[in-house]
Amino acid sequence: MKTIFKAMAVALVATAALSTAAIAGPKDKPAQGKLLGDKDYQWNANGGEKDEAEHLKPDLKNGRDVYEVCAACHLPEGWGQTDGTFPQLAGQHPKVIIKQLADIRALNRDNPTMYPFALPDQIGGPQSIADVAAYIQKLKMNPEPGVGPGTDLEHGKKLYQDNCVRCHGQHGEGDNEKYYPRLEGQHYNYLMRQYQWIKEGKRRNANPDMVKQIQGFTDKDTSAVLDYVSRIKPPADKIGPKGWENPDFQ
Amino acid sequence: MIVNKSRALAALVVLGGIAATPALAADGKALFTDKGCTACHGEDAKTPLEAGYPKLAGQNATYMVNQMKDIKAGKRANGLSPDTMKPILEEVSEEEMQALADYLASLGPIAGKGDSAHPGKKLYMTKTCIACHGKDGTKPIMKTYPFLAGQDKDYLIRQATDIKTSTRNHGLTNSMQPVMHLVTDEELAQIADFLANVK
Numbered sequence: 001m002k003t004i005f006k007a008m009a010v011a012l013v014a015t016a017a018l019s020t021a022a023i024a025g026p027k028d029k030p031a032q033g034k035l036l037g038d039k040d041y042q043w044n045a046n047g048g049e050k051d052e053a054e055h056l057k058p059d060l061k062n063g064r065d066v067y068e069v070c071a072a073c074h075l076p077e078g079w080g081q082t083d084g085t086f087p088q089l090a091g092q093h094p095k096v097i098i099k100q101l102a103d104i105r106a107l108n109r110d111n112p113t114m115y116p117f118a119l120p121d122q123i124g125g126p127q128s129i130a131d132v133a134a135y136i137q138k139l140k141m142n143p144e145p146g147v148g149p150g151t152d153l154e155h156g157k158k159l160y161q162d163n164c165v166r167c168h169g170q171h172g173e174g175d176n177e178k179y180y181p182r183l184e185g186q187h188y189n190y191l192m193r194q195y196q197w198i199k200e201g202k203r204r205n206a207n208p209d210m211v212k213q214i215q216g217f218t219d220k221d222t223s224a225v226l227d228y229v230s231r232i233k234p235p236a237d238k239i240g241p242k243g244w245e246n247p248d249f250q
Numbered sequence: 251m252i253v254n255k256s257r258a259l260a261a262l263v264v265l266g267g268i269a270a271t272p273a274l275a276a277d278g279k280a281l282f283t284d285k286g287c288t289a290c291h292g293e294d295a296k297t298p299l300e301a302g303y304p305k306l307a308g309q310n311a312t313y314m315v316n317q318m319k320d321i322k323a324g325k326r327a328n329g330l331s332p333d334t335m336k337p338i339l340e341e342v343s344e345e346e347m348q349a350l351a352d353y354l355a356s357l358g359p360i361a362g363k364g365d366s367a368h369p370g371k372k373l374y375m376t377k378t379c380i381a382c383h384g385k386d387g388t389k390p391i392m393k394t395y396p397f398l399a400g401q402d403k404d405y406l407i408r409q410a411t412d413i414k415t416s417t418r419n420h421g422l423t424n425s426m427q428p429v430m431h432l433v434t435d436e437e438l439a440q441i442a443d444f445l446a447n448v449k
Contacts, residue, residue, distance in 0.1 A: 072381040073429075085432060112425035116382070116392050 029119065030106040035204040036211070043207045044179055050102040053126040053133070054095055063135030064248050066128045069117050070136075076249035077240065078139040082146035084189025090139035091185075091238050093176035097133035100205075102126075109205040140240030146187035148227025152220070156228030159221055163213055164229075172232045184232035185239075191226040278353025281346055286338060295354055302404040303330075308358025311351040312393040316421055318347040325420035328412040360397040361388055362448045370444025377432050379441065382425070387445045394422055403446035410438055 033046030067078075070089070074080050078090030089097065103109040105118040116122065123132065160172075164183075168174055172184035183191070197203040199214050217225070233239070282288060282295065287306075290299045295307040306314065320326040322339040342350070364371055364386035374380055374387075379398075383390050387398030398406065412418035414430035433441070 073378050081432075085429060112422065113428050115425065116395075122391070 030102065032107045035108060036201055036206050036208065037204065041208070043205075043209075044099065046103070046106065046108055046205075048102060048106060049126045049129060050099050053098045053102065053129040056127050056130040058094070058130045058134030059127070060131065060135055060138070062128065063131035063133070066123050066132040067135050068249070069123055070132065071249060072117075073114075076246040077142070077244060078136055078246075079142035079145075079240075080187055080190070082142075082144065082187055084146055084187040084191075084193065087190040088142050088145060088186055089136045090240070091141040091234060092136055092182055093174055093179075094130075094133035094137050095176050095179050096174065096181045097136050098129055099179050101129050101133070103205045109203060139246070140244065141185050141234050141238050143239050143242050145185045145230055146189055147230045148188040148192075148223060150227060150231070152224035153228050153231070155221070156224035156226070159217075159225040160228050164225070167210070172229050173234075182234075183229050185234045186230060188226055188230040191230060192222070195222060195226060277346075278349040278351070278356075281342075281350050282353060285342055285346075285350070287350070290334075295357055296400075298402060298405075301402060302408060303402060304405045305400065305402055306354045306357075308360035309354060309397055310390060310393050310395070311348075311355035313390075313396045314351040314354060315344075315347050316394060318342065318351070319344065320420045326418060327420075328418035329408055358397075360399050362386065362399050364399075364444055364448045368440075368444045368447070370440035370442070373433070373437050373441050374444055377437065377441070378429050386448045388448065392422075398445045399448035401445060403442045406442035406445060407438055410442070411435070 030049050033048065034041045070078075073086045074089050075086075078088065080086040080088040100109060101118055104111045104114055105120070107115075111118075123129075164172075167178070167180045168183050169180075172182065174180040174182040194203060195214065198206040198211055199217070201211065214222075287295075290303050291306050292298055296305040298305060317326060318339055321331045321335045322342070324332065324336065339347075364374075371386075379387075382392075382395055383398050387401070390397055409418060410426075410430065410433070413423045413426050414433070416427060419427070
């Protein structure tokens with residue numbers, strides 16, 4: 001009888017150890033917040049790592065090291081792919097990068113391709129998010145981003161003035177403090193894809209105000225306004241020379 | 251008291267079953283033969299019957315369990331999955347899948363080095379395959395992603411093509427599908443040839 005109890009105790013301890021190990025894993029991953037379509041979803045209210053990272057003092061040297069993971073797809077220059085497969089990151093506002101990165105790894109923004117690279121075991125915690133965001137902001141931007149067909153730019157300009165300026169700015173420069181992304185010089189095909197996903201509710205961390213704002217846009221309107229946006233030239237001091245290669249990764 | 255004793259014993263048997271998970275490797279080996287897997291995938295799980303069938307020895311266990319579950323559920327329904335694999339998996343429980351996968355994974359590791367002069371090597375790197383599947387296909391970054399090193403060439407081409415066209419569209423193929431337009435058929439053939447020859 002005694003032996004049985006001893007054996008049982010051992011078995012119970014072993015089982016307890018197993019379940020603890022099983023629980024420890026997901027704890028390392030940031031928790032998902034409320035999403036577009038959920039009751040009481042509020043844009044930018046998920047807090048968590050975003051709040052933490054934006055108050056940390058960034059270390060550019062570590063930002064470079066973290067960025068090495070990103071460079072596989074977004075390229076060492078942060079210029080992305082002109083066909084829009086991967087967006088340009090260079091010159092983007094730090095708070096925008098922090099929010100999107102925190103959202104992607106908390107599964108608030110679905111991005112299956114990028115997801116594993118965004119996880120803490122790949123790039124580190126909130127400090128690393130702050131570091132890489134600061135590094136990305138300093139990268140000079142692509143002088144030749146992917147653009148649209150160029151056939152309806154006047155119409156696109158008018159639509160932009162009437163609908164987008166209020167948040168994204170006269171020049172598509174966005175607003176760091178408000179987490180509004182810089183749009184100028186972003187690849188046309190990437191803009192088209194994200195815009196479509198925002199319109200359909202597929203981008204679940206989207207701003208409901210924007211979802212509403214663009215519901216009435218026809219395909220022709222969409223193409224025209226995003227073509228116009230992709231062709232806005234960022235300020236000269238933010239653009240890199242043609243063919244520039246990032247010496248940090250040579 | 252006798253009742254208590256037998257209850258305690260019954261509990262022990264159950265707990266013993268949980269604690270003895272590593273011993274399932276032996277069961278996995280028996281299952282691999284008993285369920286008929288060896289007929290197509292080879293006795294050693296790395297000598298498939300025909301080109302186009304996958305080698306399984308050393309593959310990530312989690313990846314394999316996910317594939318078996320998805321084929322059984324009809325979610326992975328490309329190529330030979332629905333007509334050849336599915337009927338066999340109908341007779342395989344999830345516990346047995348896990349045992350099979352653990353056994354097959356234990357036949358690894360999948361390692362080796364690719365030919366750095368092969369034109370597929372550069373494509374493997376520039377088309378972003380390396381980001382997820384690791385150097386020469388030997389270091390997938392997630393346990394849910396497959397090793398590619400040394401895999402059957404025709405199998406690699408078939409699967410990558412089916413993912414590109416969304417003919418294979420289950421599970422985590424959604425992480426690969428968005429980059430597949432970067433690769434032409436000719437480039438894919440070169441990448442597959444490079445990977446198949448990692449030794």
